Amino acid sequence: MSTSDDELAIRKLIATWLNATRAGDVDAVLSLMAPDAVFLVPGGPPMCGREAFAKPLRALLATHSIETLSEIQEIAIEGNMAYARTRLTVEVRPRDGSAAPVRRSGHTMSILRKQPSGAWLLTRDANLLGAPA
Template sequence: MSQDEQEIRQLVETWLMATQAGDVEAVLALMSDDVMFMSAGQPPMTGREAFARGLNKVLAENVIESTSEIAEIVVSGDLAYCRTKLTVTITSKHGQLPILRNGDTLSILRKQADGKWRLTRDANMLAAAA
């Protein structure tokens, strides 16, 4: 496994742990300034600030736990993509039933000037679990 692939795997793991811990700043540090998130039926969400607003809103009332199974990582120069199977459980802090979503994601990462990989585009195809 290449050093770049190891770094991307660590980015994914750090993202999951920081989200569960409610550490929005740590999650934001893993994405580029021009990050874009795409999901079915929604307009693209662009930029760190938009993501932070959405994540803070969800975390105010919930805890998010996720598992990710990396199916594929391909690195080509300063660009890479990562395809995963993602499962997300959103548990209310107020006793409501948890929400379970799962599905595939495709993330594009770019190596920044500082040598670190950052998420730049993410296509999320999660749906309610059956």
Template sequence: MTQDEQEIRQLIELWLSATQAGDVDAVLSLMSDDAMFLSAGQQPMIGRDAFARGLNKVLSENVIESTSEIAEIVVCGDLAYCRTRLTVTITSKHGQLPILRNGDTLSILRKQADGKWRLTRDANMLASAA
């Protein structure tokens, strides 16, 4: 495994743990300013600010726990893509039943001028696991 692949794996683990901890700033530090998120049936979410608003809203009422199985990482210069199988459990802070979603994701990462990998595009095909 190359150093770049290890760094991308670490980014994914940090993303999951920071999300579970409710550390929105840590999650935002892992993405480019112009990050774009694609989900079926939704308009693209563009930029850190839009992502922060959405994540803060969800975390105000819920806790998010996720696991990710990395199926593939391909690095080509300062671009990489990663394909994963993601499982997300959203648990209400108010006693409502948890929501379970799972599915595949495809993420594009770019190595920034500071030498760190950051997520720049993400498409997820999560669906209800009910």
């Protein structure tokens, strides 16, 4: 796979992640990350591992829907490691309409590792989302 093909694969992973989240398909999201993935979020401890990420996402999607917009600003690939820098906007809406949607936006930095199969998986993610300005 050439670097161009790798970049396309990473862009596809990001799009698949957003679509699976929108559809509430947590298992599809989990399939895009390494088992030992680590997520950094403002104001909270790191979420270490797929299940640490899955549990709150499943709870949230039971009562809310999530819409996202991701603007990829940079992808760099070096061997079997890559990073993707994005500007992300997330809107979380209660399914029952009981409250106004919560909107967050900001930058993310994701580190991905290419697997022996050729697939890319997210291994580390830093999410700097806050209230929109």
